[in-house]
Amino acid sequence: MTTRLLFVCLGNICRSPSAENIMNHLIQRRQLADQVMCDSAGTASYHVGSAPDRRMAQAAKAQGIELVGRARQFVAADFGRFDYILAMDRQNYRDIVALDPTGQHHDRVRLMCEFCRTHPDQEVPDPYYGGVEGFNYVISLLQDACEGLLDHLLDQPVTT
Ligand code: 4NP
Numbered sequence: 072m073t074t075r076l077l078f079v080c081l082g083n084i085c086r087s088p089s090a091e092n093i094m095n096h097l098i099q100r101r102q103l104a105d106q107v108m109c110d111s112a113g114t115a116s117y118h119v120g121s122a123p124d125r126r127m128a129q130a131a132k133a134q135g136i137e138l139v140g141r142a143r144q145f146v147a148a149d150f151g152r153f154d155y156i157l158a159m160d161r162q163n164y165r166d167i168v169a170l171d172p173t174g175q176h177h178d179r180v181r182l183m184c185e186f187c188r189t190h191p192d193q194e195v196p197d198p199y200y201g202g203v204e205g206f207n208y209v210i211s212l213l214q215d216a217c218e219g220l221l222d223h224l225l226d227q228p229v230t231t
Pocket residue numbers: 080081082083084085086087113117118197198199
């Protein structure tokens with residue numbers, strides 16, 4: 072069975088496409104493509120159709136990761152399409168669960184930093200209005216969280 076992951080931030084041009092492409096890199100390296108798939112989305116619509124932010128792409132490239140994809144907005148139908156919906160910060164989390172008024176999908180929505188093993192952060196900071204070091208930090212934080220998340224998934228009992 073394939074586990075489906077959706078990474079969600081505000082614009083879907085910085086943090087969540089980085090998480091998606093970092094995770095895809097790990098999936099390829101560990102030959103897990105038949106077990107895990109991922110996508111990303113933003114809670115806001117302002118950047119729909121845009122490529123990842125150039126500054127974010129540069130920080131990812133410095134770590135050997137190419138950012139591919141185009142921004143799209145999170146929609147309520149995503150609750151039924153993904154097993155894990157990973158919010159980058161608490162505001163993203165609130166905006167996602169607001170689209171699930173009955174709460175039936177609530178347990179699928181998690182904060183990405185729950186899976187960090189070496190960084191103390193509880194949220195992935197929004198790098199958009201800051202300098203280059205903020206983008207580099209996001210990459211290092213997401214590498215930590217993605218490794219922790221992938222190991223968590225591999226520890227889950229297999230269901231049919
Ligand atoms: P992201 O970053 O949520 O990590 O994609 C942002 C992108 C755009 C804006 C804010 C954050 N914006 O205000 O346009």
